[in-house]
Amino acid sequence: MxxxxxxxxxxxxxxxxxxxxxxxxxxxxxxxxxxxxxxxxxxxxxxxxxxxxxxxxxxxxxxxxxxxxxxxxxxxxxxxxxxxxxxxxxxxxxxxxxxxxxxxxxxxxxxxxxxxxxxxxxxxxxxxxxxxxxxxxxxxxxxxxxxxxxxxxxxxxxxxxxxxxxxxxxxxxxxxDLFLGDDFHHNGAFRFSYGFEYSFEEEAARGDTSFPFPQYDLYDWYLQVGPLSNVDTRYFHHRIPTWDAFAQHPNYDSFWQHQxxxxxxxxxxxxxxxxxxxxxxxxxxxxxxxxxxxxxxxxxxxxxxxxxxxxxxxxxxxxxxxxxxxxxxxxxxxxxxxxxxxxxxxxxxxxxxxxxxxxxxxxxxxxxxxxxxDSWPPRNAIHRKLYIQANGGLSFQPPTTASDQAYDSYISDPAKPVPYRSRPIEKTYSEFSRWRTWLTEDQRFVDHRPDVATWETPALDSNLTVTGDIVAHLFASTTGTDADWVVKLIDVYPDIDSLHPQMSGYELMVASEVFRGRFRHSFTDPEPITPGKVEEYVIDLHQINHVFRKGHHLMVQMQSSWFPVIDRNPQRYVPNIFEASESDFQPATQRIYRNARYATYVDLPVMKQ
Missing domain, CATH: 3.40.50.1820 (Alpha/Beta hydrolase fold, catalytic domain)
Incomplete structure (x- = not known):
């Protein structure tokens, strides 16, 4: 912390x-x-x-x-x-x-x-x-x-x-709240690398103790850990109380509520x-x-x-x-x-x-x-819906396609999760770690991956000021019985930025969040997702106060893994992911819908100029 x-x-x-x-x-x-x-x-x-x-x-x-x-x-x-x-x-x-x-x-x-x-x-x-x-x-x-x-x-x-x-x-x-949106979980999705390293650091000894990793880039190390149950078996052996609490309380029960x-x-x-x-x-x-x-x-x-x-x-x-x-x-x-x-x-x-x-x-x-x-968020913001469109488009006009089958899709494979920042992924608290600034990292490092969906507006013809809560309304289905949904709102800089040349073409993430699908109806009582069923996921991307400047583009990215800051969702529903086995992890096809009936959008509170 x-x-x-x-x-x-x-x-x-x-x-x-x-x-x-x-x-x-x-x-x-x-x-x-x-x-x-x-x-x-x-x-x-x-x-x-x-x-x-x-x-x-x-x-x-x-x-x-x-x-x-x-x-x-x-x-x-x-x-x-x-x-x-x-x-x-x-x-x-x-x-x-x-x-x-x-x-x-x-x-x-x-x-x-x-x-x-x-x-x-x-x-x-x-x-x-x-x-x-x-x-x-x-x-x-x-x-x-x-x-x-x-x-x-x-x-x-x-x-x-x-x-x-x-x-x-x-x-x-x-x-x-440590289950809904801070350190250890975000919308029920477990913050794996952070929870692992911080709990060890605070509880392995009276002082601050760093876990002795055998390598510098930890992406492969965390991947080779396999299911979360291996953490205690191989490393902690029930000596880290907070990790035991993670495993024993996978849902928003009285333990998390009282904290x-x-x-x-x-x-x-x-x-x-x-x-x-x-x-x-x-x-x-x-x-x-x-x-x-x-x-x-x-x-x-x-x-x-x-x-x-x-x-x-x-x-x-x-x-x-x-x-x-x-x-x-x-x-x-x-x-x-x-x-x-x-x-x-x-x-x-x-x-x-x-x-x-x-x-x-x-x-x-x-x-x-x-x-x-005089109020926060400002009361005078006008809420506008930014819709995903066909052919990777993004606009404030709702899609008009009548077919319920208008969607974009990708395959999410737990064996090849999307990294949350560019490699190497250093130890969280280390001298050269880029942990502190990863939320501002250029998202071009993933925007052409086949398991990351991207939509973008044309260049803005005037400044757009967005102030307040950013909320994504995602209409999606999966071939699995559980899924994680990661949504990112991005400010794309012009191809040539004369004021800040190093920012030319930069994809600056200004809002983002992950949501674990099993909790779509209740964080207390999770339930499997019906394969192929279109459901709405409402995801709070938190508050910003940002001007998308003239000539910039707005971009939305979606994906189903953010590893290893978020643990891998097996994509097969198990009551407790901390008890999942290797065989529970399976690829799944994710569909993001963009039609008149199921119109995926991001709600933006826009200020008058």
């Missing part, structure tokens, strides 16, 4: 600005006792030479480096602007991780408000704040909490049952700023999902969101002007750190500023401008 930032932050130090000349920080390391006696390792940076009490900024984390204060706050770009004016910075490891006592439980369910004499992350946060207020001198009695990824989820859960002194939180790239913030958070009880990235390769859904969920209950106007052109946590960096080959046109990280995050906490914790925050601040890709909105 954010282990990779240890190496990244070391690189950042080389280009940091000089330490503040007016405020210096002294570090203390303590073990803070919880209500059950377990002590948590905590680093505290206390500002010196300040004339008045200052607030506490808390970050909690399972990791050894990120959000643990290994970089002093006045040298850390992420919080340096706040450090210049004085905050007490507190970094704490959660139970069972690094130097903290107790047992680590992955995304420990928040139950203490329902079950007495127990603990969870919200009670540990409460107890930590109580201790800090009493033992750290010169605090002003106000606390804020922030974090990215797992630490972002920790900030989110603390807001549900907050200590009275907790005045504002910013959950950033927070984990949302989901949707089950224990409703109204925002304190001001909450969700932060996310359009190209977040790990937790793209969490900020969007939780903002929308909490917005339904926001009677106090406490719920806000910021979305930017970033991969997972990219906004922590010193200078962010590019992701992959896409150029942002400005330092978006500095803008976020100075004009959004700092302004947010300065108001709620120090009373600085007017507190007039827009509901949403969303960077607009394509035009490379920051935009503000």
């Amino acid at each position: 954010l282990v990779i930032y240890c190496a990244m932050m070391i690189g950042v130090l080389a280009s940091c600005q000089p330490q503040s000349q007016t405020i210096t920080y002294v570090k203390e390391e303590v073990m803070i006792p919880m209500r059950d006696g377990v002590k948590l390792f905590t680093r505290i940076y206390i500002p010196q030479h300040i004339k008045e009490p200052v607030p506490i900024l808390l970050m909690r984390s399972p990791y050894s480096s990120w959000n643990m204060g290994t970089v002093p706050p006045d040298q850390d770009p992420y919080v340096r602007d706040m450090a210049k004016e004085g905050y007490i910075f507190v970094y704490q490891n959660i139970r069972g991780k690094q130097k903290s006592e107790g047992q680590f439980v992955m995304q420990r369910p928040v139950v203490a408000n329902h079950i007495t004499d127990t603990v969870d992350e919200s009670t540990d946060t409460y107890d930590t704040i109580e201790w800090l207020l009493k033992h750290v001198k010169n605090n002003n009695g106000k606390v804020g909490q922030l974090g990215i990824s797992y630490p972002g989820w920790l900030a989110l859960v603390s807001s549900g049952y907050p200590h009275p002194a907790l005045k504002a939180v910013s959950p950033q790239a927070e984990m949302g 989901s913030p949707l089950s224990y958070l409703d109204t925002p009880r304190i001001p909450t700023l969700h932060v996310g990235g359009y190209w977040d390769q790990e937790d793209i859904n969490g900020p969007q999902l939780m903002y929308a969920h909490m917005e339904k209950y926001d009677v106090h106007h406490f719920n806000f969101i910021c979305l930017g052109p970033w991969y997972h946590g990219q906004w922590v960096n010193e200078d962010v002007e590019q992701i992959g080959h896409y150029e942002m046109g400005s330092n978006t990280a500095a803008y976020f750190q100075q004009h959004i995050q700092k302004v947010w906490f300065d108001y709620w914790l120090k009373g600085k500023g007017d507190g007039h925050f827009p509901k949403a601040i969303a960077f607009q890709t394509g035009s490379n401008q920051w935009k503000t909105y």
Whole structure:
């Protein structure tokens, strides 16, 4: 989730600005006792030479480096602007991780408000704040909490049952529902390589431990693993609790539902700023999902969101002007750190500023401008349907073919799955891994494969601004009894782009998602697909704010594998894919329909120019 930032932050130090000349920080390391006696390792940076009490900024984390204060706050770009004016910075490891006592439980369910004499992350946060207020001198009695990824989820859960002194939180790239749309599953499709590597990294030892792969390019390695049942037989041997949970809970049962913030958070009880990235390769859904969920209950106007052109946590960096080959046109990280995050906490914790925050601040890709909105998604968008057509065409006009047999087809073979990014596919958390930027990778590497269907518009004669939720309505059939459907919305650059020559002909994926067909009616109660039957699959591709510029083309791609980030669907229905055998894996013919009765389209929320 954010282990990779240890190496990244070391690189950042080389280009940091000089330490503040007016405020210096002294570090203390303590073990803070919880209500059950377990002590948590905590680093505290206390500002010196300040004339008045200052607030506490808390970050909690399972990791050894990120959000643990290994970089002093006045040298850390992420919080340096706040450090210049004085905050007490507190970094704490959660139970069972690094130097903290107790047992680590992955995304420990928040139950203490329902079950007495127990603990969870919200009670540990409460107890930590109580201790800090009493033992750290010169605090002003106000606390804020922030974090990215797992630490972002920790900030989110603390807001549900907050200590009275907790005045504002910013959950950033927070984990949302881990079955519906974040880290471990997307619409029930299991995130194989990520789930394998992350669960081992967090649970094989108390510290962060990387799986010892025998080769650099892991596409063939994961393919040779075979059925998912071989993972425990060959490698884990029931020593990784989270992997066992994957295998024992293949559907959206009470295990996943109780872990989901949707089950224990409703109204925002304190001001909450969700932060996310359009190209977040790990937790793209969490900020969007939780903002929308909490917005339904926001009677106090406490719920806000910021979305930017970033991969997972990219906004922590010193200078962010590019992701992959896409150029942002400005330092978006500095803008976020100075004009959004700092302004947010300065108001709620120090009373600085007017507190007039827009509901949403969303960077607009394509035009490379920051935009503000009084609702998110904007209410004034006009929904237009982008239909697939014959001969690889794509347009806003519905198909008129009367024959129900008008379709495009391809053969999906689990023995030859479509890679989710170009090879080599490096280990997720490694020095040269391209994991962070794969969602912006040029899709030309697959657009001529026979198992990838592609449709494209003519060149646009004017700019097209799309802002809000992208939803695909796929009418499809399969000769199998289960299928995965991957849908991608792509911005195709002109053959020659004079402004950015390296982007000439580039196929930039601006929205994408996978859906496991067995869950088309229910994530709780899956069922086989009837071979040959045409069914509608509604697939949320998440939120964007993007200008398809004049001269560009819109493209839609569909496929039935995305390996190894998504496990191979056997395409023969078995109740639990984690128990599938080699003989269950079979090729299937997939048909995508484009006729008057079954018109496959992507719903685009289009803004008036």
